[in-house]
Amino acid sequence: MRLSSRITGRIAFGLIWASGGVAVLALLFIIGYVVVRGLPEINLEFLFTLPRGGLGGEGGISSCIVSTLWIIVVTMVLLTPLGLGAAVYLSEYAPDTRLVGFIRYGVELLAGVPSIVFGLFGYAVFVTVLSFRFSILSGALTLVCLLMPYLTRTAEEAMRSVPREQREAALALGATKWQMVARVVIPAAMPGILTGIILCIGRTVSESAPLFVTMGGSSQMPDGLMSSGRTLAVHVFYLAMETNALEKALATGTVLVVLILLTNLFTNWISERLQVRMMGVS
Amino acid sequence: MDPKIRTTNVDFFYGSVQALKQVTLDIREHHITALIGPSGCGKSTYLRSLNRMNETIAGTRLVGEVLLDGEDIYSDGVDVVELRKRVGMVFQQPNPFPKTIYENVIFGPRVLGETNKERLDYLAERSLKAAGLWEEVKDQLSKSGLALSGGQQQRLCIARALSVEPEVILMDEPCSALDPLSTLKIEELMQELKKEYTIVIVTHNMQQAARASEWTGFFLMGELIEYGETSELFSRPQEKKTEDYITGRFG
Numbered sequence: 001m002r003l004s005s006r007i008t009g010r011i012a013f014g015l016i017w018a019s020g021g022v023a024v025l026a027l028l029f030i031i032g033y034v035v036v037r038g039l040p041e042i043n044l045e046f047l048f049t050l051p052r053g054g055l056g057g058e059g060g061i062s063s064c065i066v067s068t069l070w071i072i073v074v075t076m077v078l079l080t081p082l083g084l085g086a087a088v089y090l091s092e093y094a095p096d097t098r099l100v101g102f103i104r105y106g107v108e109l110l111a112g113v114p115s116i117v118f119g120l121f122g123y124a125v126f127v128t129v130l131s132f133r134f135s136i137l138s139g140a141l142t143l144v145c146l147l148m149p150y151l152t153r154t155a156e157e158a159m160r161s162v163p164r165e166q167r168e169a170a171l172a173l174g175a176t177k178w179q180m181v182a183r184v185v186i187p188a189a190m191p192g193i194l195t196g197i198i199l200c201i202g203r204t205v206s207e208s209a210p211l212f213v214t215m216g217g218s219s220q221m222p223d224g225l226m227s228s229g230r231t232l233a234v235h236v237f238y239l240a241m242e243t244n245a246l247e248k249a250l251a252t253g254t255v256l257v258v259l260i261l262l263t264n265l266f267t268n269w270i271s272e273r274l275q276v277r278m279m280g281v282s
Numbered sequence: 283m284d285p286k287i288r289t290t291n292v293d294f295f296y297g298s299v300q301a302l303k304q305v306t307l308d309i310r311e312h313h314i315t316a317l318i319g320p321s322g323c324g325k326s327t328y329l330r331s332l333n334r335m336n337e338t339i340a341g342t343r344l345v346g347e348v349l350l351d352g353e354d355i356y357s358d359g360v361d362v363v364e365l366r367k368r369v370g371m372v373f374q375q376p377n378p379f380p381k382t383i384y385e386n387v388i389f390g391p392r393v394l395g396e397t398n399k400e401r402l403d404y405l406a407e408r409s410l411k412a413a414g415l416w417e418e419v420k421d422q423l424s425k426s427g428l429a430l431s432g433g434q435q436q437r438l439c440i441a442r443a444l445s446v447e448p449e450v451i452l453m454d455e456p457c458s459a460l461d462p463l464s465t466l467k468i469e470e471l472m473q474e475l476k477k478e479y480t481i482v483i484v485t486h487n488m489q490q491a492a493r494a495s496e497w498t499g500f501f502l503m504g505e506l507i508e509y510g511e512t513s514e515l516f517s518r519p520q521e522k523k524t525e526d527y528i529t530g531r532f533g
Contacts, residue, residue, distance in 0.1 A: 096340070165377035169439070171338055172371040173390035173446060174363045183393065188380050278380035278426055 031257060038250035046251060051219040051235065057245025061252055063221045067136070067229030068205060068259070070222055071215070074140035075147070075204050080197060082144065083151030084186075087193075090152065091159040092181050110149035118146040119210030127214055134216025134228040142214045143207065147200045154199070158192025159185050188278070191271045198267035202260055208233040232256045284352065286311035286450060286480045287332060292346035294327055294336065294504075301327045303504045305346075309450075309497075314472055314481045316495035316512065318488060320527070323501040325484045329452050332482065333369040334362055350450070367394060370448035374455040376435035378427030378442070383410075383419050386427040386438055390446035405445050413441035414471050433464025440471065444479075451475065453483040457490065469494045488528055492516050500524045 003011075045060060052059030090107075094100040122142025132138040162185045170180040186193070208231070216228035217238060230238065232252055239249035285308035294302035302324045309315050317325040330336045331344055334355065348355050355365050367390075378386050387406045388396075396402060406423070410416040415437040419430070427438050436456060443451055453472075457465040472481055472494055485491050491498050492512060499509040500523075508515060508524045519525040 163377070165373055165375050166379055168335065168338065168371075169373065169377045169379065169442075170389070170393075172333060172335060172366055172373075173393060173442065174366040175389075175393040176363065179393045183389070184379055276426075277382075278428070 034250050034253045034257065037247060038252070038254035041247050041251035042254060047255075050221065051230075053219060055243055057239045057243035057248045059219075061232065061235060061255065063219055064230050064232045064235040064252070065255070067215075067222050068231045068233075070136050070229060071139055071143070071211070071231055072201055072204050074136055074225065075143045076197070076201060078140060079144045079147055079151060079200060083148050083196075083200075084155055084193065086148070086152040087155035087159060088181060088186070091156045092177070092185065107149045107152055111153060115146055115207055116209040116213075118142055119213045121145065122210060122214040133226070134214065134218075135226045136215060136222055136229050137225045139211045139215035139229070139231075142210050143204055146207070146210060147203060150203075151196050151200050154196030155189070155193045158189035158196070161192070162188045190278075191274055194267060194271050194274070198263060201263055205231070205256065205260055205263070206233050208237045212237065232259070283310070285309055286351065287482075288347075288349040288352075289328075289331075290347040290349075292328070292331065292344065292348065294324070294331060294345075295343045296339070297341045301504050302331070305504075305506045307499055307506055307509055309480065309482055311480050312476055312478075313497055314476050314483065314495040315497040315499065316491035317482065317484045317499045317501060318486075318491050318527075319501035321486075324504040325499075325501045326454055328501065329454055329482060329484050330371075332450070332452055333366050333371055335371065337362070363394075367446045368448055369450045369452060370443035370446065371452045372436070372439050372443055372454065372456045375459055376432055376439055378430070378435050378438050380426065380428055382424045383427050383430070383438060384423040387441050387445050389442060394446060409441040409445040410438075412444050412475070413437045414467065414474075415441055431464075433460050433467060436460060436464065436468060437471070440468075440475075444475075448479065450480045450482065453481065455484050455486055458486060465490070488516075500527060502527070 047060060047065070048062050049060035050063050051057070051061060086107075090100070090104060094103075119142060122138060122145065126132045126138040126141045127134060132141070166184055166188060167180055170184045171177075175183065211231055212234050215230070215234070217230045217234060218228035219230055219235075220227070222229040232255060236249050236252045236256065239245050239252065243249075287309040289305055289307050292302055292305040293300060305324075305328055307328075317329060319325050327336065331348060332350075332355075336342050336344070344356060350365070350368065354360070379389060381389075384406055387409050388402045391402060391405050396405075407416065407420075410419065415434060418434060419425075419438075427435065430438060436459075440451075440456075457468055460468070469490065472483070475481060483491075483495065495512045497510070498512040498515045500507045500515065500519075500521075502523055508519060508521045510520075515524065516528055519528060
């Protein structure tokens with residue numbers, strides 16, 4: 001028996017609709033579970049006191065919030081210029097040779113390496129050989145290694161998709177290659193570059209394993225680049241594995257989710273404003 | 283009168299493919315010269331050799347002589363930036379930058395080092411007026427150039443090319459993406475602009491060449507088949523191939 005095209009169309013529509021629905025439901029369930037169980041634990045005291053440890057996971061998460069902010073700032077300050085520099089080189093200046101093809105392939109490959117492998121590398125190099133010890137600096141440098149391939153690839157994609165016509169327009173007006181890159185290509189690629197940067201912040205916030213082995217896990221308030229620290233994600237891991245305070249872990253998870261949500265909203269806001277300014281659409 | 287641009291025996295290669303063969307052509311100052319021919323005939327390649335834009339494509343090579351006011355633009359001492367300031371270009375697709383109208387117009391002066399705000403304002407206003415766009419956009423200079431209509435975008439690109447005060451303007455099928463009314467506006471504009479500039483236009487549209495230009499060159503398979511006054515070339519072509527093309531037998 002052959003089904004009429006109308007019926008196959010309906011079946012396909014139903015299946016597509018169902019998969020979309022499952023994805024949304026799963027997301028709502030996970031977030032809902034974490035937030036519903038975690039939210040009652042959150043109050044000002046929880047946010048503003050140090051973790052005290054112990055089997056009950058006593059105390060709050062103040063130092064974890066501060067550590068998380070530290071690691072975001074240090075990682076992004078180091079990562080952004082390196083990643084963008086590599087992207088500019090690969091997209092605008094790199095000759096089409098085997099070596100460059102190999103570099104590009106290497107970047108792709110690195111982007112797929114599990115993060116704990118970067119953690120071990122960071123432990124071996126930054127913590128041990130370079131004697132940065134368990135510190136925010138070691139953790140941030142490890143994350144830079146982890147995220148640089150990703151940022152480079154995203155930013156390179158964004159720059160390569162700037163149309164040839166706009167590049168030629170700049171050159172035809174007497175711009176040098178660098179002026180073309182700095183004044184036309186990078187601004188035009190900015191929405192894509194920003195998206196990459198935001199996603200990197202998201203990963204910085206959510207990584208736990210590579211930081212656990214490079215930042216240590218001190219619950220003390222960090223007082224500088226060289227002090228050990230514990231980010232929110234590491235704290236969730238610690239609470240879940242070492243204590244029986246699941247509620248506290250979920251509460252910390254809730255704070256994490258909110259932090260990521262805020263970051264995303266902020267980025268959307270910025271890239272929409274950029275879009276309006278550049279394209280004249282709203 | 284000496285020509286503004288004189289090209290002698292120009293050969294051009296994309297890798298091993300020869301795109302221009304022995305093109306010899308003089309372009310008169312303050313005139314409009316149209317280059318016509320079927321797709322792939324080399325007319326755009328020729329146009330882009332006049333401001334060395336072909337160099338931005340890897341693996342290209344030019345042999346022969348291109349003189350601007352008697353000086354070879356391909357000789358060693360020539361500064362490409364200076365050349366492109368003198369020989370401006372308008373492209374097939376309107377290609378404003380994703381910036382404001384004002385920033386689009388003054389992009390050229392900016393990269394050439396102009397920082398004086400008053401001078402930049404003056405250049406922006408003068409260029410937009412010369413491109414016939416000032417009245418339409420003077421109250422919205424901080425709007426994005428991409429928010430304009432296609433025809434307005436193309437006139438913005440013309441204003442952008444004018445802002446560096448060039449001597450020659452190269453137009454590579456500037457109306458092929460525009461509606462008839464916008465096309466007409468650009469053609470009227472060209473008649474105004476030729477008083478101050480020398481214009482070379484590549485066009486697919488023979489009516490446009492016949493209407494708007496004084497000199498016409500017909501290209502075919504990389505060769506310049508015929509070159510002469512537009513009225514002559516369209517009414518009494520000397521070459522059989524030209525006649526076949528303009529009467530629509532191929533192309």
